[in-house]
Amino acid sequence: MSRLVVVSNRVGAAKSSRPASEGGLAVALRAALQERGGVWFGWSGKVLASDYETPSMAEVGNITYATIDLNQRDYDDYYKGFANSTLWPLFHYRLDLAEFSRKTWAGYQRVNAHFAHRLQPLLRDTDTIWVHDYHFTLLAENLRSAGCKQKLGFFLHIPWPALPILAALPMHSEIVKALCAFDLLGFQTDEDLWCFQDYIRREAGGEVGKNGIIKAFGRVLRAKTFPIGVDTEVFAKMATESEGSKQVERLQKSLNNRDLIIGVDRLDYSKGLINRVEAFEHLLTTYPDNRGNVVFLQITPPSRGDVSDYVDIRHELEATAGRVNGTFAEYDWGPIRYLNKSFSRRVLAGFHRVSKVGLVTPFRDGMNLVAKEFVAAQSSEDPGVLVLSRFAGAARELDGALIVNPYDTEGVAERLQEALTMPLKARQDRWQSMYQAVAVNDVTTWRENFLQALKRGGRAR
Template identity: 55%
Template sequence: MSRLVVVSNRVAVPNQQAANTGGLAVALREALQANGGVWFGWSGKIAQRTSSQPTLTEVAPVTYATVDLGRKDHSEYYNGFANRTLWPLFHYRLDLAEFPRQNYEGYLRVNSLFAEQLRPLLGDDDDIWIHDYHMIPLASELRRLGVRQRIGFFLHTPFPALEVFLALPSHERIARSLCAYDVVGFQTMNDLRAFLDYIVNESGGEVLEDGLVKAYGRTLKAQVFPIGVEAENLARTAAHALKVPAVRRFRESQRDRAFLMGVDRLDYSKGIPERFEAFQRFLERYPAWHRQVVMVQIAPGSRAEVPEYKQIREELEARAGHLNGAFADYDWTPLRYLNKGVPRETLVGFFRLSAAALVTPLRDGMNLVAKEYVCAQSPHEPGVLILSRFAGAARELDAALLVNPFDPDGVADAIARALNMSMEERVERWEAMIKPLRENSLDAWRDSFLKALRQAPYAAPSDTPGHAP
């Protein structure tokens, strides 16, 4: 069997405290251990200069290869083009996207450096799986260096509609780079349609049968692979988490109040300010629930060097203070806002106890919190999922209360409906959602992508499609 080479922005090196051992990392590591191979990417460290060669950590049968980024490369590639150009653009926030050419050149430069450092680690029969928007040009850079192995790419974010994507000055280069892959995977059919719209109407390419795409002298497969979660494991963890001291203390602190749960990385795409406004509208319009309900919002910080993230943290702190100042009583604080992470088991326990979850991003590729919340519920007394229709998860979880996060009154009404929902309806909705989550697990997502990649019959090109002017 061919070895697997995984490339991602961050590498989950075993036994490193900073490594995130979430479900995705576990699934990728299991595939690597089954096949042997390499996991390559940024170490998460910022140095004076970018590493001239990767640091190798051998944990048989896997080699973890990590690269430190120099300050200039980190600024232009990561904080710059990846997170101040592609991230806001892919999440439909053109008002926040910036397009300095210097950052774009840094993005290409770092991907070229990554390709040069990855190339010596590759075997002739390796399957290469590259993840997310940070690494879009990597296949074209590897092709330039003579790599002819199968290369797949999975985009974890949304792919924007044609009119939005065209706002990117380098859109043609990015599209060409995607066509250097053998398989390109998207979270939802909407994302795939947006990509195909560009291929047909902008690049002059063709959409063939069975998901095949012909463009820029290449034939590749473009397909939807909705990422899943570890449903059974989450259910077991949630049942056990009720005994965790922090979860027990939290339940006691609520007295007999219902509580609403929100968990998001601190990011403007998650719609947290809009969620706070919706909760305030709920308190204004449904005063009978005063002192009877608490909203808990957990939002650990991220990308602290990016100004937009500093601004949203300040905005949320101000909004939380204003809301509590307007509604709190001496023995009731309606909104608890935590700007820090919570251990996974504790978090799943909170999910289990909550009457409802507010998962209301303005735009999201998938949003695994929504899926994790459903899996964590008691089958006999499940909570209610209030879910943005702009989250990729809404395609599978259409039995949730689907809301428009830009409509605070509509979200407020959904909160009231969730809190008043009969247990019979709660169970019916939960059963409709848990079924696809059990079928479309994280392992199934991984295995279906790798199967498509290994069946890709397309010869690598002699040219390098990502390098057209």
């Protein structure tokens, strides 16, 4: 069995134990590395004033954790700039927020080349290399130019945009051409794959054949759909075990038998957070019986606080939540609890389990694992209801959710009312269908399906 080399923007902690805060993706990648042996390579998270140094290495069992630092210039141009101020908003259909700069594009090219240069000495001829996400779309092309012939796979965790959106990016052709240096491209949903294939046909003048075969830019590769899952069994167990925990008991006591609607999202403009709060406001306005009887808990850990758009969204969200509370709150009841902080996965699992409704309404999301974790956390005897945006990749699998358009605040409010009043049998039937989906297509299945497809395919040529 060949070694596995994982490349991601951030690297899992170099320890064999599994902290409760570690996500299912990190656990799945670590398990694959433990099974095959190999290297986990990426950014250390450190920004230095000086130039690059050699990678920091840590050996734990048969895994080598290798990280490199960024200098301030490359952090600003590559990470803060092109990756998160150009690709992220554009791939999430926010052209109004995307910044187009040749300076940050040069930084993105420079850092991808540098990562390839630092990774190459760590590679063996028989390695299988799995690259993750939009930070490293150029990595395979750089490695191929350096003579690397290993099998190279790429998985995009965020959406792939439609052709008219992607075409607004001045360097779209260079990025797609570089992606075609991989042997296998993985996307979250069929829609993402179709958008990529549409670009290949109409913009690149390439061919899309059977079994995902792509011919473009003088290369042959495969592109397929691999919807990512969660560690369903583990998360369900955490939810069950946390029912009697101190944090969950405190939450339940504070609710005083009120129904709980929960939202858990990173602070990001793609998550539809302000519209979500406005939909809850409309629920209280249109269905006044919910006043004093329902609490909306929105947990939103801070994110990219040095990017101006994220500072703006935080201020607007805080103001909107404050306005709703100022309008509806009573001396013994506050409608919205907005928490701008992080919790461990174990605590979140318990919070999900005691919630009547999971509210997941992104404007655009590659998959959205919170939706799947909410399903995994529920009790089969008295499950909550998932209200889910049609623009989340998870909506393609979770047919038991109440699907909504997050831009339609009145429609979301109506579905919230339906969820809060849904009979037990209907809730159980919907949950059973969704739980079966997240149990069968868990994160381990996703990982093995991708790696098996990469193993079966030939090298891009």
